Amino acid sequence: MTSTDMPSFASATQAEVVRDPHYNFGYLDESTKRMLRRALLKAVAIPGYQVPFGSREMPLPYGWGTGGIQVTAAIIGAGDVLKVIDQGSDDTTNAINIRRFFARVTGVRTTESTRAASIVQTRHRIPETPLREGQIVVFQVPIPEPLRWLEPSETETRTMHALAEYGGMHVKLYEDIAQHGHIATTYDYPVVVNERYMMRPSPIPKFDNPKLDNNPALMLFGAGREKRVYAVPPYTRVKSLDFQDHPFTVEKWSDCCALCGSRDSYLDEIILDDQGTRRFVCSDTEYCADRQAAGHGGPAAGEYTA
Amino acid sequence: MYVAVKGGERAILNSYRMLDSYRRGDPSVPALTLAQIREQMPLAVSRVMAEGSLYDPHLAALALKQAAGDTIEAIFLLRAYRTTLPRFGYTQPLDTARMGLQRRISATFKDVPGGQILGPTYDYTQRLLDFSLEDDAPAQPLPPADVPVASTMPRVTDLLRHESLVEDDAVPPGDPAPFDLTRQPLTFPASRPARLQNLARADEGYLLSMGYSTQRGYGNTHPFAAEIRYGTVEVEMFVEELGFAVTVGEIDVTECQMVSQFAGDPQEGPRFTRGYGLVFGYGERKAMSMALVDRALRAAELGEAADSPANDHEFVLYHSDNVEASGFVQHLKLPHYVDFQANLELVRRMRHELAQQQQQARHAAGDDTSAAAMHDGAPTTRAAAASSLDEAIAS
Numbered sequence A: 001m002t003s004t005d006m007p008s009f010a011s012a013t014q015a016e017v018v019r020d021p022h023y024n025f026g027y028l029d030e031s032t033k034r035m036l037r038r039a040l041l042k043a044v045a046i047p048g049y050q051v052p053f054g055s056r057e058m059p060l061p062y063g064w065g066t067g068g069i070q071v072t073a074a075i076i077g078a079g080d081v082l083k084v085i086d087q088g089s090d091d092t093t094n095a096i097n098i099r100r101f102f103a104r105v106t107g108v109r110t111t112e113s114t115r116a117a118s119i120v121q122t123r124h125r126i127p128e129t130p131l132r133e134g135q136i137v138v139f140q141v142p143i144p145e146p147l148r149w150l151e152p153s154e155t156e157t158r159t160m161h162a163l164a165e166y167g168g169m170h171v172k173l174y175e176d177i178a179q180h181g182h183i184a185t186t187y188d189y190p191v192v193v194n195e196r197y198m199m200r201p202s203p204i205p206k207f208d209n210p211k212l213d214n215n216p217a218l219m220l221f222g223a224g225r226e227k228r229v230y231a232v233p234p235y236t237r238v239k240s241l242d243f244q245d246h247p248f249t250v251e252k253w254s255d256c257c258a259l260c261g262s263r264d265s266y267l268d269e270i271i272l273d274d275q276g277t278r279r280f281v282c283s284d285t286e287y288c289a290d291r292q293a294a295g296h297g298g299p300a301a302g303e304y305t306a
Numbered sequence B: 001m002y003v004a005v006k007g008g009e010r011a012i013l014n015s016y017r018m019l020d021s022y023r024r025g026d027p028s029v030p031a032l033t034l035a036q037i038r039e040q041m042p043l044a045v046s047r048v049m050a051e052g053s054l055y056d057p058h059l060a061a062l063a064l065k066q067a068a069g070d071t072i073e074a075i076f077l078l079r080a081y082r083t084t085l086p087r088f089g090y091t092q093p094l095d096t097a098r099m100g101l102q103r104r105i106s107a108t109f110k111d112v113p114g115g116q117i118l119g120p121t122y123d124y125t126q127r128l129l130d131f132s133l134e135d136d137a138p139a140q141p142l143p144p145a146d147v148p149v150a151s152t153m154p155r156v157t158d159l160l161r162h163e164s165l166v167e168d169d170a171v172p173p174g175d176p177a178p179f180d181l182t183r184q185p186l187t188f189p190a191s192r193p194a195r196l197q198n199l200a201r202a203d204e205g206y207l208l209s210m211g212y213s214t215q216r217g218y219g220n221t222h223p224f225a226a227e228i229r230y231g232t233v234e235v236e237m238f239v240e241e242l243g244f245a246v247t248v249g250e251i252d253v254t255e256c257q258m259v260s261q262f263a264g265d266p267q268e269g270p271r272f273t274r275g276y277g278l279v280f281g282y283g284e285r286k287a288m289s290m291a292l293v294d295r296a297l298r299a300a301e302l303g304e305a306a307d308s309p310a311n312d313h314e315f316v317l318y319h320s321d322n323v324e325a326s327g328f329v330q331h332l333k334l335p336h337y338v339d340f341q342a343n344l345e346l347v348r349r350m351r352h353e354l355a356q357q358q359q360q361a362r363h364a365a366g367d368d369t370s371a372a373a374m375h376d377g378a379p380t381t382r383a384a385a386a387s388s389l390d391e392a393i394a395s
Helices: A030-045 A066-075 A093-106 A154-162 A167-180 A206-212 A285-293 B008-024 B034-040 B042-052 B057-066 B071-082 B156-162 B192-200 B204-215 B284-297 B313-318 B322-333 B337-364 B379-394
Strands: A081-086 A119-123 A136-140 A191-193 A197-199 A218-223 A228-232 A238-240 A267-271 A278-282 B100-105 B223-239 B244-260 B273-280
Touching: A030 A066, A030 A218, A030 A228, A066 A093, A066 A119, A066 A136, A066 A218, A066 A228, A081 A093, A093 A119, A093 B008, A154 B313, A206 A238, A267 B337, A278 A285, B034 B042, B034 B057, B042 B057, B042 B071, B042 B204, B042 B273, B057 B071, B071 B322, B156 B223, B156 B244, B192 B273, B192 B284, B192 B313, B204 B284, B204 B322, B223 B284, B244 B284, B273 B284, B284 B313
Parallel strands: A081 A119, A119 A136, A136 A218
Antiparallel strands: A191 A197, A191 A238, A218 A228, A267 A278, B100 B223, B223 B244, B244 B273
16 A cells, blocks of 8 residues: 555545535425424424434435434525534545535535534534534434334333433443443443433444533434434533443543644544554544644654645 | 545546446447336336335436436435425325226136226236347237226225125225325324335335235235226315316326235124225235235234234334335445444453453463463453444444
């Protein structure tokens, strides 16, 4: 593998996407957007509660972000600035595709900057750059039900939520500790929102769970195939489940980011050859590029240029 | 490295062009026209309209052409387009007794009023490859019959109903507005209208397997095909300003009514119960499968044992949609490296801890000859790694 195969993280020249006048602003018609906003208002009013909604068929496949796309379509306005990330990166093909979709059906400005964005749609990560009041993060959710692997029936799990019957999840985590010495859940780690509803934070690594707690931004979650939305309003308590003698902890790396030298960010592992040589780089590409621009460097800084 | 590199946008745009060439094939071969697809692949068009929940042969043909013949992709295209269409209202119930029949058969009576009409069917074709179709062998159409088929032909189940031998299927009191699966989320317990809507747009292969399972002993319904009919019906809408219903068009549908035995309650006495199937276009296999599954889903409300997969409402209805299933299965090709990294970190840590424990144990036993045993790991570690990986690919 040559060095040109490594991510360069340089800003790409984006092919111009033109607003397509054949489609209503945001693709969905206005009454569908109103239906979605009603569901979202209910979700904000009952933090962590899964609100069923009349999910529509979108021109992207189920499981590829249709819930997040519908939520974004319902809340986005002409003045918004949209950032879309997948695995923390603005440049994964799915993130590019969703960003292009919104550019085409809304014509809004898109950005890679977390600070410049008013809406951040994400799959599997929360940006490293701290969010502020007024920003909205939209999560793409594959399976919204935290109790699903304990109980396959939706009728049953809705009853369990109504009764706050969450003991089963503690038992599962305890069994992990008994068998492996660790809680084996590393992502999609269950949380309790506002001391009431158990919530699945979408498959973010548990590294990102602390960012959910008391965050100044509004967090909206959309599951299109499962037809549910839920929310964490700004400054809401979000607690990751744990035990007094096994407190919640997050992943740590012995390496720093090879490009920006960060020791506080979530790292992806890049395999360099078939001899086991590997390197770690920030999963949040925009955060990493910002740090490099500010003069920070890791062991491989400057090795990969645009 | 198909995700992390910049240039993904250019790759996407290039993939469009490669796909166009792949779909078009050899440019020296004339392109298919939509009229050719519509007229010469009507069964594919029917399936795309039925599962796409949109009756439009022209758009279904376009979707099939754009999808290079992939039915599920064509269904997806039609469904996404359907989202953008305005809704004017609901039609009057179709009256399938007034169907312009192309085909009508009953397996429960040797003869029925109006007669059995075989119509265009593959049933008795012997399935020998017809090599005359390699060239464009002209079809030899059947000349019109001397006596036209009656414009109204009673349904076989209506004949049974006269004797109260089969349960009623009258319009419910007050004729409430129908549940609309495309506007409301499916919730449980699901009403029969919601279930039938789900089944009508369900994947044909899925319904076929589910229906088949009930025949092989996973839920027993003893079904009889009381009637299968295919033909053209008028679609009427009630127009408020006019004060009466007007015909807004004609559509082809296939209807199947299955009847099954049922002990009945002491007051009513024993009688037959129904399973119902209705699909856009000509889709007999699907209509029959749908009727079997509809009946299987009624097992609990009819007081039968409901312990087979086809009796389980959540199982059947949550997994029937091929657009949902196809998307979620195929989302596994999206990058999952963030979650996978979280698992890698845990598995490495657990293996490291295990190796340390083993080394300490060996020291304690005075045996430090081998340090290589750690590579195989203990069964528990392996199981933990495997289950974590399963979870990684499940989301």
